[in-house]
Amino acid sequence: MKVIKKYLFFILLTSATLNVRSQVTNRILFIFDDSYSMYAPWNSNIKIEVAKKVMGEFLDSLKNLPDLELALRCYGHTTFFKERNCKDTKLEVPFADASINSLKIKQRIQKLEPMGTTPIAYSLGECAADFTTKANCRNIVILITDGIEECNGYPCAVSAELQKKGIFLRPFVIGVGLDAKFADVFACMGKFYDVSNEANFKDVLKLVLTEAITQTTVQVDLLDILKKPTETDVDMTFYEAGTSNIKYNYLHTINHRGNPDTLVLDPDLKYDLVVHTIPVQEKKNISIVKGKHNIIKLDAPQGYLKLDLDGTINKYYPTTLVRKGGELQTLNVQDFGKLEKYIIGKYDLEVLTLPRINIKDVEIKQSTTNSIKIPTSGNILFSKQGTGYGSIYVDDGKTVIWVCNLNPTLQSEIIYLQPGKYKVVFRYEFAKETIKTIERNFEVKSGIAQTVRLL
Structure with a gap:
């Protein structure tokens, strides 16, 4: 019995x-x-x-x-x-x-x-x-x-x-x-x-x-700056602890009740969790209790960075290297016109325009958007009668700063430059005398197309 x-x-x-x-x-x-x-x-x-x-x-x-x-x-x-x-x-x-x-x-x-x-x-x-x-x-x-x-x-x-x-x-x-x-x-x-x-x-x-x-459930709380689980919509990877073996990959979701959605994990393993924010947030050696609802808390306060072009828009949209303030490692490559989320803090931007634009200590705050605007580049057509060698410089009347080289295989090319005063120095390939170097000064205006003739 x-x-x-x-x-x-x-x-x-x-x-x-x-x-x-x-x-x-x-x-x-x-x-x-x-x-x-x-x-x-x-x-x-x-x-x-x-x-x-x-x-x-x-x-x-x-x-x-x-x-x-x-x-x-x-x-x-x-x-x-x-x-x-x-x-x-x-x-x-x-x-x-x-x-x-x-x-x-x-x-x-x-x-x-x-x-x-x-x-x-x-x-x-x-x-x-x-x-x-x-x-x-x-x-x-x-x-x-x-x-x-x-x-x-x-x-x-x-x-x-x-x-x-x-x-x-x-x-x-x-x-x-x-x-x-x-x-x-x-x-x-x-x-x-x-x-x-x-x-x-x-x-x-x-x-x-x-x-x-028995169902063992897990809830991942991505905490904002007030320690509330409001952050979401980011990919999460669960690794077997201490290894590179991926066990689960989920996109974090807030369910219809306003709570982080529930996951089901194998309770017999320990996990390393990587949340793919920018930069990534990690938590190591996580143990979960079998047969219970487990909550994993991770700080992930985020805000937004928006990159915009000011002025008449042309077809050229530059990209930007985003780094943690004072560090050399590139965290992200962000296009202009795009909104991107980052962990709160200060970042350094290197805008890949010609010439480069470096913007230091751009601050990202919780749930707010920091908008960065730069002038739209002008597009300059360099018209040549043949191939040759040349370079473009910023020319402020006092010093010249190298910007880029012309393509020696093209008879004409378009280069997008930031507004400002420039000088181009050029010599045709067939010209075998230094005195035949050509110099042209020109000014670039935002969003305006113009031609520089190297004759």
């Missing part, structure tokens, strides 16, 4: 959990060890018989759960162990609704007879194809084994690669009567549970299922 009550409570709890996430299908693939070592004595029976009994009762408890699909892959069950078949693995029951497959899997397990070796890595690799493409689902692997890899494979590497590709979440590994020293061997592959007896086996299966399907 106590056992029935426990399972009834477990079913109600798990069903409630699944109903909360009714739009997501949980797909659980059981990878079942049927290698020869499962004949070993364990408590009052042999391992395979205990596993069959416990799995049968457990599967019975799953058949009425909504939004749950089950499948079964076995290994070590088709070839005798002396032949050492390291490809002895097979998908015995493909995915289907738990209402159908709980019985099918139970019946298939009951017919298994341990025979072969333990190709864990190969079985994991093969299970990638078991998870057929399906939208809006969570793929979960539960490996039940009584031994370690026996085929020189690398289960941890295979598991990590398939997780990285998004085939499945971090696996759960249940060790049946394993020596405690093997815990570290499996820890790198997934979350490891050691079971020491039949009762413990039942409890661990229930715990693993609950952890696998």
